[in-house]
Amino acid sequence: MNPTTVARSLFLALAVGLALVLQTSVLPHLAWHGVGPDVVLVVVVAAGLARGAHVGMVLGFGAGLLLDLAPPADHVAGRWALALMLVGYVAGRVRQDAPAGVAGSLAAVAACSFLGTSVFALTGLVLQDQAATVPELLQVVLVGVVWDLALAPFVLPSVAWVLTRLQPEGLRPAPVAR
Numbered sequence: 001m002n003p004t005t006v007a008r009s010l011f012l013a014l015a016v017g018l019a020l021v022l023q024t025s026v027l028p029h030l031a032w033h034g035v036g037p038d039v040v041l042v043v044v045v046a047a048g049l050a051r052g053a054h055v056g057m058v059l060g061f062g063a064g065l066l067l068d069l070a071p072p073a074d075h076v077a078g079r080w081a082l083a084l085m086l087v088g089y090v091a092g093r094v095r096q097d098a099p100a101g102v103a104g105s106l107a108a109v110a111a112c113s114f115l116g117t118s119v120f121a122l123t124g125l126v127l128q129d130q131a132a133t134v135p136e137l138l139q140v141v142l143v144g145v146v147w148d149l150a151l152a153p154f155v156l157p158s159v160a161w162v163l164t165r166l167q168p169e170g171l172r173p174a175p176v177a178r
Contacts, residue, residue, distance in 0.1 A: 008166045012047055012055075015159060016063045019043045024070050035140050037147040038113065039155065040067050044084050045112045046159035048091025049105060056088025076129050083119040087112045105156055106149060113148035117141045 019039035027036045040063050048056025064084035068077040094108040121137040123129070132140075 004167050008051075008163060011162055011166060012043075012059055015043050015047075015162075016040060016059065016066065019155075020063070020066055020070060023067075024072055028072075032143060032147075033139070035143040035147065037151045038117070038144060039151060040064075041084060041087060041113060041116050042109060042148055042151050042155045043159060044088045045091045045109050045152075046156045047163070048088045048112075049095050049108060049156070050160045050163040051092070052095055053089050053092025056090075056092035057085050058088070060084035060086070060088030075124060076127050079120050079123045079127075079129070082123065083116040086119055087116040090115060106152060109148055109152040109156070110145055113145045114141060117144040 019042075023037070023039045027039065030036055044056060044060045044063055047059045061081050061084065064079075064081035065077075067073070067080040067084070068075070091108055091112050094104070094111075118141050121132075121141060124132070125134075125137070
């Protein structure tokens with residue numbers, strides 16, 4: 001493993017750790033009807049957009065597992081791991097298929113937030129892990145998307161800037177021919 005990969009991995013681990021601490025300790029005080037911003041999800045989206053589907057999936061799985069095991073968790077472990085793994089994959093695919101820009105990034109955050117929160121909510125229904133109705137879950141998903149969109153302008157540029165600094169243009173790997 002080269003030093004750039006190690007530095008990038010350490011930064012992403014630190015970013016997820018910081019996001020997890022903020023999400024579980026500070027941001028619940030800003031919650032609206034029990035729904036607060038999902039900083040960990042936005043960090044996974046930012047990494048997926050910046051580094052691709054593979055990095056997004058691996059980071060999403062690890063971050064989701066940490067979120068599943070974090071102290072106020074009251075659900076079956078693995079639900080956030082599945083949701084954030086899918087979010088990381090989708091964000092990485094968006095990186096390849098969509099034009100870069102603010103509108104594209106915000107659309108990716110909205111879509112990934114909707115996907116991740118929906119997968120988490122639907123797995124709760126399937127596993128009978130929560131006593132919520134579908135209209136209540138839809139409200140939670142929509143409020144979550146609004147929170148994540150409000151958070152995106154602060155998180156996306158920061159993560160992208162650091163990841164770009166950790167791997168300058170001249171050191172980028174060549175694209176793989178298919």
